[in-house]
Amino acid sequence: MLLARIEGSLTSTRKHPSYLGWRLLICQPVDGAGVPNGAPRAAIDPCGAALHQTVIVSSDGAAARLAVKDPLSPVRDMIVAIMDETR
Amino acid sequence: MRFGTVIGRVILSRSVPALEGGRWLIVSPATREGFPSLAVRPPVLGAEPSVVAYDQLGGGVGDVVAIEEGREAAMPFQKPTPIDAINVALVDAIHYSPL
Numbered sequence: 001m002l003l004a005r006i007e008g009s010l011t012s013t014r015k016h017p018s019y020l021g022w023r024l025l026i027c028q029p030v031d032g033a034g035v036p037n038g039a040p041r042a043a044i045d046p047c048g049a050a051l052h053q054t055v056i057v058s059s060d061g062a063a064a065r066l067a068v069k070d071p072l073s074p075v076r077d078m079i080v081a082i083m084d085e086t087r
Numbered sequence: 088m089r090f091g092t093v094i095g096r097v098i099l100s101r102s103v104p105a106l107e108g109g110r111w112l113i114v115s116p117a118t119r120e121g122f123p124s125l126a127v128r129p130p131v132l133g134a135e136p137s138v139v140a141y142d143q144l145g146g147g148v149g150d151v152v153a154i155e156e157g158r159e160a161a162m163p164f165q166k167p168t169p170i171d172a173i174n175v176a177l178v179d180a181i182h183y184s185p186l
Contacts, residue, residue, distance in 0.1 A: 008183040012153070014144050015176035016163070024088075024153075024176070026183060028119070039118050039135070040183075042088040042153050042176075052186050061159035074173050076159040077088055 001080070002041075002057040004029045006049050010042060018065075018073030025049060025079065027057050032086055043077035044068070056081040088153040088175060090117040092130035093146050097139055105168045112142045112174060114154055123183060125151050140172040151178040 004027035012024065023045040029038040034054070041057070046067055049055045057077050058064075064078040065071055091114035099106060117125050118133040130149060140154050143163075153176040160173040 005186065007185045008181060010153070010176075010178050010182070011180045012176040012178050014179075015153075016144075019176060026181070028185065034186075036119060036185075039116065039133075040090065040122055042090065051184065059157070061157070061162065064159075065162070072163050074155045074159045074162050074175050076155050076157060 002027070002029050002059065003032070003054065003083070004041070004057050005034065005036070005054050006051055007040060008051070016074060018068045018070035018075055019044065022068065023048075027055065027077075027079070030054065041077060043079050044075060045079045047079050047082050049079055049082050054083040055079045056083060088155050090122070090125060090178070091115055091138065091152055091154055092117065092125060093148050093150045093152055094130055094132065094137065095148060103169060105166060106170070110142045111139050112146050112152070114138050114140050114152060114172075114174070116154070125181065138172045140174045141170050142174040144174055144177050146174050146177055151181070152176065153178060
């Protein structure tokens with residue numbers, strides 16, 4: 001799974017139908033100290049993460065397909081947890 | 088999903104039967120530095136190699152799209168299809184405010 005920080009959101013009307021109604025957030029992969037590495041990615045968000053919160057993004061398509069209730073959906077990245085603190 | 092700018096289209100003359108009739112876009116993936124200028128015209132090419140993605144939504148050159156990659160890209164097809172990148176969203180607006 002990927003540790004990432006929410007750095008924005010995106011709106012799209014023309015998309016695969018299984019994404020309808022889902023929040024699409026821009027997740028910037030970060031390391032433990034919060035330093036960004038890599039390009040920003042997008043993920044569907046069932047957890048209601050706010051801006052600049054650190055989240056955990058899972059790229060397991062099977063769980064994401066169950067979440068969107070469409071077995072033929074290409075969805076893959078999904079926010080599965082919001083991080084409080086690291087030790 | 089990765090963001091990218093469509094920089095061209097691909098017409099296949101010969102391909103495996105599963106890929107016939109498809110519509111293919113060449114997408115240049117966005118990098119962190121190039122992200123704010125994603126919608127600028129003409130599109131700024133990122134450093135990463137471009138990706139050819141299957142497209143069902145009608146993306147054109149210059150559009151900002153979201154690409155899904157990996158095994159999940161072939162999920163929407165009934166028959167097994169050898170593709171690993173699919174255009175899943177034509178991005179209308181990006182509200183980007185990095186920390």
